Amino acid sequence: MGTTRARRLALWAVALAIALTLAGLAGRWAGDAATDKLRLAGAQRLDGYAVSLENLLSKYDFLPGTLELNKDVVTLLERPHDEELRDEVNAYLEQLNRQSGSTTIYVVNLDGVTQAASNWRSIYSFVGDHVAFRPYVRDALRGVPGGFYGVGTTNGEPGYFFAHGIYHNGRMLGVATVKVNIERLERGWEQGGDKVLLADANGVVFLSTVPGWKYRTLAPLTPEVTRELEASRQYSGHALEPLGMRALRQLDGEAAIVTLPEDQRTPVLSQTRSLSPRHWSFVYLSDLNSARGSARNAFLFALLVQALLLMLVLYGRQRKQTREHLEAMVAERTTSLREMTQHLSEENSVRRAAEEKLRRAQSELVQAGKMAVLGQMAAGMTHELNQPLTALRTMSDNAQVLIERGRLDEAKSNLATISQLVGRMGALTGQLRQFARKSDAIVTAVPVTASITAALFLVERRVEQERVNFQMAVRDQDVHALCDSNRLEQVLVNLFNNALDAMADSETRHLTVSVERANGRALIAVTDSGPGIPEEIRAHLFEPFFTTKAQSKGLGLGLAISEQIVREFGGELRAEAPGAGGARFVIALPLAEQETL
Template sequence: MATSHSAAPPRRARRMALGAVLLAVALTLAGLAGRWAGDAATAKLREAGAQRLDGYAVSLDNLLSKYEFLPGTLELNKDVIALLQRPDDGTLRNEVNTYLEQLNRRSGATTIYIVNLQGVTQAASNWRAADSFVGDNVAFRPYVRDALRGVPGMFYGVGTTRGEPGYFFAKGIFYEGRMLGVATVKVNIEQLEKGWEPGADQVLLTDAHGVVLLSSVPEWKYRTLAPLTPEVLRELNASRQYFLHALSPLGLRELRRLDDRASIVTLPQDERAPVLSQKRSLAPRLWSFIYLSDLSSARASARNTFAFALLLQALLLMLVLYARQRRRAHSQLEVMVAERTASLQQMTQSLSEEIRVRCKAEEKLRQAQRELVQAGKMAVLGQMAAGITHELNQPLTALRTMSDNARVLIERGRLEDASSNLSTISQLVARMGELTGQLRQFARKADASLTAVPVAAAISAALFLVERRMEQERVSFRMSIREQDVHALCDSNRLEQVLVNLFANALDAMEAMPNSALRELCVNIGSANGRAVITVQDSGPGLPAAVRAHLFEPFFTTKPQGKGLGLGLAISEQIIREFGGELRVEAATPGARFIIELPLAQQGTA
């Protein structure tokens, strides 16, 4: 008896030690499984965040590159050169002010102004405003100092006159090899914030010093990622880059660095909820996009996996204990063993069902994430396509201006200046080629030769591109074909481009009359005098005679600011004219009527 009692405590101690070891192993394995699940969810967030950062970077680059060439075109204006040579000529100053005002309105820039060699503004697009830039001394601004040294200036800063932030492009104005002044264009980049809706994720744009320029959280603007050094503060104060803003630290705290582009940080408003911070550097401006992703889903995935791993190990342990108990069981415990078996089977079934439901939910989550990533890709591609389309309009305008100037310079014998003009034209053409190359895999190149194009098929193809919008805006479509198999001698792609532009303009016109009972787009096909005739008519408010007289002029538009640059109809008229046809507008009741006339062709004509 004494031996039996003395052996019990060591056996109990061994069982307790074994239980402690098994518990530690189970917690360790569950922790590793939870860590793996959390890392996998974080990796998916990083992939989605990286794609968003690429989209934001492309949008910003498209916006800024659209205006980068604009300062260089101002030295081609003879009135600008004359004003810098004769600054006391008040009449000339008014003419330059009016020219800059019109150019600013057409280009969509914030402000355009001319500065002399002393840094004093001689003319500005906002010359009519009470706080006009005319007469201001901006020689302290870095972009002006760079341009006066012959280096193109690029600078982001808050205006000292109006307090409006913007990105500045500056370039020296030269005449006969001598600098006369500086042309400056100010662009508002805050319009990018409109697409950054506040939510669980945030996006920031910072400069080289870590100062927040744009943010989806308004109160974070002009805060800093880290305290600025005294040297940087003195530099910023000297340039007045962030005029009257305190530049206080934002309060982001780094918990763990993943790599050079990603880390786990806490936000100032909630330090208990860490977020994923991803960085995308922007050269050559030394700016950075920072995307902050909510990690609550990743943490939930880690917790769920940890709990599931513990449950699975508990089940395995119970199965092992059950097997041992069964081996030890005696005949009198068979009923109890049967009940225990039924209980374990029920538990196993419940766990299996839970596993099945969880796997199905995770598969749905992965599918939703794949669809969201694909939708994000398509949205970025749409923004790129829209941005590239609008970017082509600005170089085309510059090409026309500089080609006209080159012809004048050649007639005057100024071959060196004309050669410089032609070099700039070549650079613009090369840039346009790079831009259109980005969409090469999404659209086939138009054939330069003219072929017999079935007009009805071209209208159907163009209608397909606006059909969804017509359904949303409840616009009915009616096509009348007076003659079957009408073929026009043209290029099908460019004809469809013209038709899409006319359809979109018609929908825009009818959109301005949301309460109108009649919302109809009508197209008629016929022929007359050896020409194919296409008529496009809408039920919108119509066009006054004064508007119709200027409708095909470049940059003339009746749409609100930001809705268009007024180049669509001008380009369409040029395309039809290249086909040997005519595009004109007529008064109609109701709405407006556009008529396309093209040379008739026999089917199969090359």
């Protein structure tokens, strides 16, 4: 008896171990699947950040090389004691800095002393400063165009420095330097609610959505690197302490599970994207609470399914035993009745009564069925090419001037730069094809103003060139919609481009974007001051291949695809005719309260 009981307990223990193992495997699979989705979304965000950064820097990459085309700049480097000429060059650099949107433009002689600067009127004027110790100046003096991010030694303002040698008749006279503030990228990241940081080749974080992480290091610095940073004063005034991010598990070369310095108990997903040739690294951090929740739910669901299967097995077994017991009772009673019939055949009433009891006993047999429960769970972007095209045009004009002056080597260098820009444009086109490919969208609570800002960035150059007055009317900055941010940006970019096309021949060009809440929905309205849309055309706007543009201007698929994207989010895209003229397109999306973020 004891042996039988021990054997039964051992079988139950084995069954429990198998059930827990299967549930653990299901939880691990669900957690890995959720983590893979987070990695895909993070990789897309990193690609967007990288493209935005490259677009910003590429706007100014060619600017230092244009200064040698100004004869006053060349003359000042040859006659450094001409104070009247110095004032003229200072004024020229001040105007050029204001037009280009850079932070500071200055000219340095071969001794590393600043001869003229756009901030010559400021108390922090660079004129007279000795900057030969800066790496970008040293590189440019060696004939290599320099690029460098660091904290200013005069006013402590950080920025990215472009440096290029100034030549005259094949002889170097000095260095042209342009400083650009890239801190505005942080504001776009913060509006998106992402945790992202940008580190240099030494692992020093210089841009981050978390202010306390700036000028911290991803790993402790070696003494050699520390001495080099102190000599160049790249991060002057900052201690460069380690950030304290601890790796728990390495997934591959670009992803790992880590803990953040402020919370060592909660793991997060870290994804890294390297930026060449600057040797910078983007790090994107994703909250793993959703993946952990998916794993926990899958574990519990697997246990519940196994418990239900066990109950069904026990029920079937009990039912079989009951049926066998009832059948034995019926057989026993049948035998008894037969014996009584044989002995009391003359008593028909008794026999009939016995047969009646037999029928009643047989009618007590019960039949039952089984039910089964089934469940099932259920693929960017267009970036403007105007900035590279502007650079191409400038470099082409410069190459023509250089060829006319017989400076063929510099002209070849310009042509090589043009080739690189064309290659980068090809890469952007490839990203457009990838962005147009259909993929699974992850519906989350998306801040609408951040998506509008990101979409506007893609058409910003065209808005400036076509002198369009852009206005944003946002009553509530905290409006969040249930959708996918990448696809929403795709729809907004398409509507912006359509509006700009419509206003091409208009004298007055106004583009207005408004955001408001109404009836549980987030409403995004894009209004232009173009000629408007006739009623007979408005009825066919969202039909595939319907277009009012010339044959070479489009296929008529943009609005059809945009309407399908919005519909997949449970929303609506409609066209209206505002009373003041023009056209208005309204995107209505399900509203997500900020508390759900």
